[in-house]
Amino acid sequence: MKKVIKLMTGLITAGIILTACSGGGQKKSEEQPMQLMSASELTTLNTSVMLDFPDAIVQTAAFEGLYALDEEDEIIPAVAKELPEISEDGKTYTIKLREDAVWSNDDPVTAHDFEFAWKKMIDPANGLVYSFLIVETIQNGGEISNGEKKPEELGVKALDDYTLEIKLTDAKPYFTSLLAFPTFFPQNQKVVEEQGDDYGTASDTVVYNGPFLVENWKQTDLSWDLVKNDKYWDKENVKSDKIHYEVVKEASTALNLFEDGQLDVATITGEIAKQNQNNEDFHSYPTATMNYIRLNQTRDGKDTPLKNENLRKAIALGIDKETLVNNIIADGSKPLYGAVTEGFVSNPATGQDFREEAGDLMTYDKEAAVEYWKKAQAELGEKVKIELMVTDDGSYKKMGESIQGTLQELFPGLTIDVKALPTETALNFGRESDYDMFLIYWTPDYKDPISTLKMLYSGNDRNYSNPTYDQLLDDASEKYALEPEKRWETLIAAEKLVIEETAGMIIISQNQQSVLQNPKIKGLNYHTFGAPLTLKNVALED
Template identity: 75%
Template sequence: MKKIIQTITLAVAALIFAGCTSNKNASEENQKTEPLKLMSPSELTTLNTSVMLDFPDAIVQTAAFEGLYALDDKDQLIPAVAEAMPEISEDGKTYTIKLREEAIWSNDDPVTAQDFEYAWKKMIDPKNGYVYSFLVRDTILNAEEISDGKKAVDELGVKAIDDHTLEVKLKEAKPYFTSVLAFPTFFPQNQKVVEEYGADYGTSGDKTVYNGPFTVENWGQTDLSWDLKKNEKYWDHENVKSDEIHYEVVKEASTALNLFEDGQLDVATVTGELAKQNQGNPNYHSYPAATMNYIRLNQKRKGKDTPLKNENLRKALALGIDKENLVNNIIADGSTPLYGAITEGFVSNPETGVDFREEAGNLMMYDKDEALKYWELAKKELGDKISLDLMVVDDGSYKKMGESLQGSLTKLFDGLTINVSVLPTETALNLSRDSDYDMFLIYWTPDYQDPISTLGMLKTGNDRNYSNPKFDSLLDDASVKYATDLNKRWATLIAAEKEAIETTAGMIIISQNQQSVLQNEQVKGLNYHTFAAPLTLKNVYKTTK
């Protein structure tokens, strides 16, 4: 998710649910459906795709709007507003994309190439300061210079050739670029409507215009529930399975379980002990995800270095966490310990097909003796008493995880104090963006299908103040020097992960999520995604009894 943000056991582990398939047999097509009752682990903050903040935003925005490409049930890219896959120049730097003429907004305006050009230029305009502008900055020609105030916004490498032809120029070849276009940052915006509502655009369901499968009703900022209604103006509305989906914000697994058993939820996320207890339940399902839980380590706070500027302290903490115990006994929801920033099953070697995690190996496994050695070195440099703040979100089991980490680390390291604060997700994410924290236990799902989507969060200039010239150089080589040499690019990305996670302990990886849910047997078509929005809603539905 800046990352904030992607793929969760609770965070995403929750927003239920999805599917992006469209090939159904005739009997399924003719089945009557009932309104779906789903849950979100935290509030929806905005319908403005430019200011998307978290998983609920990504999921709802992907339901209400549509970009050039979407994901099918196998995480493969398929045309959406685009009528076909892009035409890519021989050097990999120019993409020409044709838009389908039947795509319209819910106010009957056509969806045009200008809508994409407008949205992307607004995204990179430095006066707006949008969180996800880095996705544009990292890929499109002149975006970095525009972001730095050195070039005009109109020089961005995107151009509407005509109403239904978009040309995109990249600063260098990006093998993953098409997958980036499935992320809400790159969705279109209707300039007329955005300017009509001004600062109020996207703050409520009726101050927005839609081009996706659903419209959003009965929602305004701070509301804890909302409805998705089938958008009859959507070009592919005949293949949208649900007429109505009702969402409620449910932050506690015990509450979700009670609501499910009472018939007030059709899909309920369960975690920890509740997940364990329900594994024999016929309604229990566990789905893999590319979301990881990790700890951000901030090296500068309010203009002053934090203790985490010290590499020995970072290594002590990273090596001192018994992930097997934490994940299997505390989280206990089917998630697995993770020993690297790139999750299992997310991306494979382009030549051999070997999974990245398998080829890169395990990094920073629990080692009590090594952890204590680094702790003693850290104390010599920082003093015998070290105090750190640990911020966690109030979704699901994060409080429990934070308290467990607090207990185990302060027990292991004599002289360490950890103060845990539990905050609403939006509040915590805003504090993290302002670098106002020491440690932050949070989740992350890749924005697009490439290791750089995750590794890029540690490139110099990030909000945790980690800066490593060697790591930056490796990422630059993978992005530029080896952009079209896939073997060397792959090896360079493996080296970059090792440099950031093991050699310098830039952040602490905890686990890879499994989505554990109780699911009404009438609910069909649930599919999770490993990048972009964690799940899509176009084809999910509930049959009548």
């Protein structure tokens, strides 16, 4: 979600609103299903072309990979029978699959389904966004992506129906956690080929192997249902028979529905969150999702003003994160002073948190910001105009307008145009590098600092490139792959270079998921990477 999400940007911050009809104040019929509400649309059921966080949540409910996350964010076997057998050099993974997993059309789920899906993902003819995760990890992925080798040569092979062998380019300490991400889920080749271009565009164009089936959905729909999958191997531990989704884009609407008894959980932000912090139904869940500003250096073949390092540093130092987070976001989120979020990953030797050890980078400094602005003006001219793209979800437009006002006042001659777009549209513009600045969210795909830091490795959609930075990431991935402490030190140095020394992107905040929640709702499992929420265990208890 870099990433896009990623991308991969933050789903939780995109405002996923979890709800159930019997919650809040007034009671509803016991026959009515639990209801969950999303702040943006579901775009696809094709795990190869996942775009945004709602896709990740629904796909993780409807499909299942080799591994999943428990309530403590620990990796647990799913379609795999057990954790992988890893070779001494860390490059070969052998995984045994359970033999009782089946698709909803009764086909067995086999190692061939994983091999097929991953080779489809890496095929450059398909141009799939998340193929970079395979390029970065699996043997021959980069060469296939560049057209130098064929997809059939990817380092993944079904040794038999229930044994999968994976060969990596280098040891990747995080690789097992990556296998819980939807990109690495299996696909039924027969159904994919039968459906062709229609695969994943509607609920009846796919088959499922996860806890739920999706019903009553096609692209552009604003509602859908999740129904318990009776053919799922672990159906006894699926707590809900049916969940209904509706898209609700305004947190204020969600609050009203909660108070009216029509929702069981409402995500709240801004002033609403501040006003409800003493409400007995108020809950706040930590996340590894951050809000940040992408700085694009080349657009339509021409350099943008953000190519200028002094301008990037002026903007980064001129944003008062404390004021922005406390007065505009105001949902319990925290200002963030680095790309790796607090509480996400710790030093393998000492247990010290990455953020604590790496320290605060690019803290608010009005005087230094003005000095950098003057240097930028000397190089770019007295007047500089920049577009700031934001999504129309949650508080992003308000955040963008606050940043616009603050920076234009601080830097005479600077004009910032705020452009608010639907999330899917904005993410597509981002992927095509058709923007100047883009305020968006990001959630790591897997549990490692490099999941976020890799965003600015050369060849990215922000057109940032720094050979020293690339070398640090290469060293962390290759040279020190089996030396955890040296790898850790190298990643800290890389973050300092990209955030403080070159201002490659601007970090704003680390999100909290603030909600009003009926105490009858149990089993909502929030996560700091991968899909931010899993639904297998969610239930509305009496």
